[in-house]
Amino acid sequence: DAKTTQPTSMDCAEGRAANLPCNHSTISGNEYVYWYRQIHSQGPQYIIHGLKNNETNEMASLIITEDRKSSTLILPHATLRDTAVYYCIVRVPYGGSQGNLIFGKGTKLSVKP
Amino acid sequence: NAGVTQTPKFQVLKTGQSMTLQCAQDMNHEYMSWYRQDPGMGLRLIHYSVGAGITDQGEVPNGYNVSRSTTEDFPLRLLSAAPSQTSVYFCASSYLAGGANVLTFGAGSRLTVL
Numbered sequence: 735d736a737k738t739t740q741p742t743s744m745d746c747a748e749g750r751a752a753n754l755p756c757n758h759s760t761i762s763g764n765e766y767v768y769w770y771r772q773i774h775s776q777g778p779q780y781i782i783h784g785l786k787n788n789e790t791n792e793m794a795s796l797i798i799t800e801d802r803k804s805s806t807l808i809l810p811h812a813t814l815r816d817t818a819v820y821y822c823i824v825r826v827p828y829g830g831s832q833g834n835l836i837f838g839k840g841t842k843l844s845v846k847p
Numbered sequence: 848n849a850g851v852t853q854t855p856k857f858q859v860l861k862t863g864q865s866m867t868l869q870c871a872q873d874m875n876h877e878y879m880s881w882y883r884q885d886p887g888m889g890l891r892l893i894h895y896s897v898g899a900g901i902t903d904q905g906e907v908p909n910g911y912n913v914s915r916s917t918t919e920d921f922p923l924r925l926l927s928a929a930p931s932q933t934s935v936y937f938c939a940s941s942y943l944a945g946g947a948n949v950l951t952f953g954a955g956s957r958l959t960v961l
Contacts, residue, residue, distance in 0.1 A: 766947045777851075777937050777952030778890065785947075821889065825948065834880065834905065835950060837889040 738822045743842040746816075752809040754841050756822030759803040765826055767798060768835065769807045771818040778821065778837070781807065812845045819843070849873050853938050853953035860928040860960045868923040868956050870938030878941040878948065879921040880905070881913065883934040884955075890937060896921055928960045 739757040746752040758767065769781040782789055782796045784805070789796045795808040809816055821840040854869045872879065880895035892905030896915040910932060912924040921940075925932060935957050939950040 768947065768949075770950070775935075775955070777939075777954050778950070780949050780951065783947045783949065834892055834895055835948060836892065836906075837882070839887075839889045 738824060738838060740820075740822050740838070740841045742839070743844070745844050745846055746809075746812045748814060748845055748847050749811055752812040752816065752843060752845070754807040754809075754820050754822075754843065755804065756807070757804045758822070758824045761802050761824050762826075763802075765824045767796065767802075767805050768821075768823040768825065769794070769796065770821045770823065770835075770837075771816075772821070772840070773815075773818040781820075812843075814845050814847065817843060817845045851938055851940055851951050851953035853936075853956050855956060856954065857957050858959070860925075860958065862929060862960060864928050866925050866928065868925075868936055868938075868958070870921045870923065870953060871919050872921075872938075872940040872951070873919065874940060874942070874951065875918060876940035876942050876951070877918065879915065880939050880941075880950075881911070881921070881923045882937045882939065883907065883932075884937065885934050893923065893936075925958075928958075930960045932958065933960045934958060 768783040770778045772778045784796045797806045819840040823835050851872045877898045881893040882890040884890050891907050894913040896902045902913050935955050937955050938953045941948050941950045
């Protein structure tokens with residue numbers, strides 16, 4: 735599996751865009767990029783995923799570089815409730831053990847007033 | 848729609864005791880899994896199931912058993928609790944979304960082993 739590298743922590747001002755980077759330089763052609771977040775003591779929450787194209791949903795946007803070696807999760811207008819640990823994961827499509835998601839330590843995003 | 852329900856939310860055990868953490872989902876998801884999370888760490892996969900009657904080991908399976916007799920339920924059994932099993936346990940279920948594996952997590956079960 736491709737490994738990911740994320741900054742340990744980041745700060746963002748409330749109301750501004752939060753841009754969370756993730757490097758996955760060994761990603762293979764069929765591996766998806768997933769983003770989850772975990773707000774203190776709660777179960778992780780799915781945010782978004784993508785394969786090659788940029789993706790947007792009601793929570794965030796995912797920008798994947800053309801070579802797919804890195805991606806950026808964008809929270810367009812961060813609020814205090816977005817303070818959480820954000821996990822970037824890459825994984826092959828679902829299929830037995832290959833579908834398991836492996837979580838690293840993620841990025842601790844602190845949104846400040 | 849309840850999603851993924853875990854019980855109990857909190858449990859204290861003595862070393863050597865056994866117990867079962869319950870996990871139920873009402874979304875008809877085929878895939879279910881158990882993770883544990885220790886302070887300052889990411890989630891580590893304990894066991895998973897790709898359907899009723901099928902289970903397999905994850906990264907840290909020792910000391911835990913699972914079974915999957917129905918699509919809805921995926922209990923995690925601690926056979927003889929040890930202090931090293933003090934952790935927060937999360938159950939998840941998932942569906943396919945365009946080939947990807949999108950997990951829905953429960954709220955967690957916090958276990959303390961004395």
